[in-house]
Amino acid sequence: MWQAINFTTINRLSCITIEDISLSLIVVVSLRCYRGLEKKKSRYFDLVETDGALPSPATIIINFLNDTIMNVLTLQITKDSFQAILKGEQDVEYRYVYPSNVARYVYFKHDGKKYKRQEDIPDDDKDVEVLPVEYDALYLINGRRKDAPRLTVEVKSAEFIIFTDEDGNDQVFEENGKEYLVCQVWYHLGKVLSAENI
Secondary structure, X not given: OEEEEEOOOEEOOOOOOOOOEEOOOOOOXXXXXXXXXXHOHHHHOOOOOOOOOOOOOOEEEEEOOOOEEEEEEEEEOOHHHHHHHHOOOOOEEXXXXXXXXXXXXXXXXXXXXXXXXXXXXXXXXXXXXXXXXXXXEEEEEOOOOOOOOEEEEEEEEEEEEEOXXXXXXXXXXXXXXXXXXXXXXXXXXXXXXXXXOO
C-alpha cells in the first residue's frame, strides 16, 4: 500500500510539464500518480525548484491507491523510545537544532519571505520568525542494520522550543566563534501508520 522512495539529486522528466525535480530514483508509475504529485507539491513536498522553496527531505511516501504523497522525516531512534511510540506510551519525539542540521528542522520567515539559512536574512529591524519544517510523518529506525525495526508515525503538529535558564534568559552555546540558541523541535505524534521488522 505504501512505497518509500529516497530523493537526493536532480533529474529532468521531459515528458511532464514540470521543472527540475529532486529525484535520485525515478519511479515509473501511472500518469495519474504524477499528476497527483504535481497537484499536491505545494502542500506535501517540494518537487519543483521555486523561489523561497524549502529543502526537500530525504524520504516521501506515495500512496498509489489515492495519489497522495506524504512529506516524511527519517530519524534514528533509541530502542526504548521506539517501543514506547509503538505501544502508544510516548507521543512526542524531539530533536536538537544545530547549525549543521538547521535546514532539516526549521526555516526562517522574515518580512513575508521564507529563508533556509539565517545568514541569508536581510540585516534590518524587522522580526524573524523560526518555524518547524512541516512533515506529515516520521520514519523512525532503531539501529543501522538492513533489517532494523522501523515505524512510520503520523505527525499531528510540531513546535520550535527555545531553552531558557531559571531567570528566563535564552540559553546559548558557542560554535566556531558564534553564539547559537539551545533549541529543539518537538514533534507531536499521532497514530502509527506502518511497522516493519518488528
